[in-house]
Amino acid sequence: MASIIPNFRLRRLQPLTKFRSTLPPLHLHRSSSSIALPVASSSYEDSEEPQSNTNTLSTTTSTTAIEEPHRKNKSKKPKPFFPKRGETLELVCESLAFKGKGLCKVEETGYVVMCDRALPGERFVGRVTRKKNNYSEVTKVKTLSPHRDMVEAPCEYALQCGGCRTQNLLYEAQVKAKEEQVRDLVIHVGKFSYKDPEFENVMKPIVPCDTQFHYRNKMEFSFGPKRWLPKEQLADKSEDANVFSLGLHAPGFFDKVLNVDKCFLQSEPANKVLAAVQDCWRNPELGLSPYDCRSHTGFLKHLTIRSGRDVETREPQLMVNFVTSSYKPELLKPLVDKLAVFPEVVSIMNNINTAVGNTSVGEQEYTLYGKATITEILRELAFEISANSFFQTNAHQAEILYKLVEDCAGLKGDGSEIVLDLFCGTGTIGLTLAKKVKHVYGYEVVPEAIADARRNAKLNGVHNATFIQGDLNKISESFGNDFQKPDIVISDPNRPGMHTNLIKYLLKLKAPRIVYVSCNPATCARDLDLLCHGSVEQKLQGCYRLKSIQPVDMFPHTPHIECVCLLELC
Ligand SMILES: C[S@@+](CC[C@H](N)C(=O)[O-])C[C@H]1O[C@@H](n2cnc3c(N)ncnc32)[C@H](O)[C@@H]1O
Known part of the structure; x- marks a missing residue:
């Protein structure tokens, strides 16, 4: 050394x-x-x-x-x-x-x-x-x-x-x-300290996940022109780095892909699909090239495999989504033919992403085989999910998460309450509560997710839910004028947490109860501080009391942590 x-x-x-x-x-x-x-x-x-x-x-x-x-x-x-x-x-x-x-x-x-x-x-x-x-x-x-x-x-x-x-x-x-x-x-x-005996019970023990492998219903693999190899393999030349790669990004590298033949986090049928693609995509006769995010050349960008279940039979369903830099369905045909024979594959999609970045959401979307959505069942409701909509990636643990949300919401069950479901995705949380309340209003930025939420409401016979597309980071003074004052706010932002404008709105709205679902405890803690303690610099006056915070392990083996927090108006 x-x-x-x-x-x-x-x-x-x-x-x-x-x-x-x-x-x-x-x-x-x-x-x-x-x-x-x-x-x-x-x-x-x-x-x-x-x-x-x-x-x-x-x-x-x-x-x-x-x-x-x-x-x-x-x-x-x-x-x-x-x-x-x-x-x-x-x-x-x-x-x-x-x-x-x-x-x-x-x-x-x-x-x-x-x-x-x-x-x-x-x-x-x-x-x-x-x-x-x-x-x-x-x-x-x-x-x-x-x-x-x-x-x-x-x-x-x-x-x-x-x-x-x-x-x-x-x-x-x-x-x-x-x-x-x-x-x-x-x-x-x-900034919650230890001197208030009331708070002894606020921190609830984490809910572990009883399925620690094969729990993810969505995996995104990337294509790359070269393989990322660990130093030892590079040194002993046991593997050639100059071979096309399909797999997961090496930690911290947007341009380096570790080739993987299977992933223990996704389901076995999804692994069979990955293996089938791995088996043939490098064949020179197919003329397929991986996208090179340095030179911005090449065709195949990402392969996303989503798993769900048939609503009737509860058998597994798969959606395969090829994200490519241009629309050339003839190039994908051999892969589509190979995957379409799998009984679980009910949807093969092609998202066209012409941007130079590494994102997998396409500007255009084409159905190459089967349907444009797959289904999943959550709390006995059916959900149709399209390629670019958010859906809880651990459906099994989402059942537990949503039950906790419902418990925190403390609904009267008499159909008198209004629920505001912020960052509603495909409407899953709001729809699971809808039958017990007067009305659900859901807000979400992704148009496809809103379309899914509306379709999901119909599919489940829910007629008291309104889903609105909009960016919650850009709300204006008039936000909230078009719906009744909510009794319960559910807020489930993605990792950056809530924008200050939204926190300002919530502090002005003063709903009796907020259930904050978070996938990032750091931004969650920051937002709880603002909602409870306010901020002199940001001219915010906190008016909530943190009643409970319950961590839930949705993603074993990864650093991610989900939390359900209950806040009550002081
Ligand atoms: C963690 S997911 C929660 C979705 C849903 N509550 C669920 O349980 O499936 C966060 C959602 O917030 C949406 N989102 C992200 N940024 C947003 C914004 N600025 N305005 C509105 N929605 C946003 C995402 O598209 C995503 O659907």
Whole structure:
């Protein structure tokens, strides 16, 4: 190893539980914590939906978990310490933080180091790759002693692909880490403190997912002109990188694709479709070329496989969507013919995306085989889903999520209440509540999702739901004039969370209850802070009380965390 490994920086290995017990319990007072911390990016590697939210976070979960012990010993100032790029450090990972990165500290200095794929309790050697103002990023060079909850990842790609970051961590430890992450964010970003005994029960335990593999009903694979290979394979030349690739992006690389023949997160029928495409698309006789996002040449951009179920038989259904840079159906015909023989494949779509970026939503859409939608059943309602509409990617766990939403909504059940379903997607949440309320109003930016929501209302005989297309980041003063004042607001934004204008509107609206469903606990905590505590700088007066926050694990092995929060008007 070129660099020295300074032993004095070795942090003593503490059992995770002991370390965590230094955190105070969660309470309702504002915390005064104002440590400058890494700022969360709102761009996520697998962000699925458009959003133009400009809100930013001042803090993230990344380092919050470790700041608390400092408060215990304020007199002991951390020594100044700034590692150089390329320097190697011996470290112990203390917890999992934002995006599932391991959060590590350098002993005695308190200096924060983030490392991808480091697991809590793992002792390892890391090399500094990036320096930020108050923390550095390292890559793991070598594990010295693994975390006691380390397990063998079943998937051969788990350690390389950008999807599963924690497949090699015992599932129980994964959910524990997620629960702690939410707790830390609520305290530090949400500024809920520990002095109000009322808040003892606010933080609910995480709901684990009982199906930890094959749970995803949508996977998007990318085509690329070259394969991304791990360093060892490049070095020993066991694989050729100059071969077309179809698979998942290597973590942090928009232009590098790890070739995969199957994915443990999608269903077995979906894996058969992937294997069939892999089997033939490189055949030179077909004349198919992968899109090169550097030179902007080539035809095949993405392959999306969506799974659903037939409403009558409950048998699996698949939609295959080829995203291409131009419309050349004759080129896709051999692939379509090959896939159409699978009994599960009921829809083959072609989205044409001429943009230079990496998005998979097309400007035009063509049906190459079968129907333009597939169906799925949620809470005994049928939903038609088109290629570009959002639908909960773990349908099994969505049942549990929606039940929690309904419980939080606390409907009277007498058909007197109005529900406002913000970020409604294909209308799933609102429609599952519609039979118990007077009217549901749903808002959503994607026109296809609104079309699906309207169709889904008809399909399920729901006549008291209105779905409106619009950008909730751009609401005007008149927003809300065309519907009755809601008794319950459901808000389920994508990862950037709610725009300040929408928060302003909600604070003015003063609906008795808000159920906030979030897939990003960092932006969720920020929005809860604004709704409950307000902001002097943003001239917002908070008027809600946080009654409960329930994390739900929708995505085992990935860093993603879903939360259902209940807010009541003070
Ligand atoms: C997390 S999904 C929730 C969808 C739905 N509630 C469900 O459970 O299926 C977020 C939804 O917000 C929509 N969305 C994103 N940005 C939006 C915006 N600025 N205005 C309105 N809707 C938006 C997305 O298209 C997506 O359908």
